[in-house]
Amino acid sequence: MAKPFSYAFYHSAAWARARESALIRDNHLCQRCLKAGEITPATMVHHIQELTPDNINDPNITCGLDNLVSLCDRCHKITHGWARDGATRQGLAFDDNGNLICLNE
Numbered sequence: 822m823a824k825p826f827s828y829a830f831y832h833s834a835a836w837a838r839a840r841e842s843a844l845i846r847d848n849h850l851c852q853r854c855l856k857a858g859e860i861t862p863a864t865m866v867h868h869i870q871e872l873t874p875d876n877i878n879d880p881n882i883t884c885g886l887d888n889l890v891s892l893c894d895r896c897h898k899i900t901h902g903w904a905r906d907g908a909t910r911q912g913l914a915f916d917d918n919g920n921l922i923c924l925n926e
Contacts, residue, residue: 826874830883839884840866847891853900854893863891867900895919
């Protein structure tokens with residue numbers, strides 16, 4: 822979810838173009854999975870250098886392809902620390918799409 826300072830950027834034409842360019846460059850594949858030998862469609866484009874209020878107006882940071890990498894949802898969550906690789910709370914897991922699911926259902 823976009824932080825308040827970056828909301829306008831993530832809804833801009835510049836971001837839409839940069840995001841699509843990164844996905845095309847990466848063949849719409851998750852680059853983290855690819856390094857592990859897995860073929861997974863990318864659904865996210867991640868900023869390697871995180872956006873901050875200080876750099877949100879720097880086009881090299883916000884839209885530069887050198888700062889963007891295509892990831893699947895699961896790898897994006899792991900990269901941000903929202904999920905630990907291969908570890909979740911007891912009774913929870915990630916499905917093939919990176920969605921958190923309850924195993925007790």
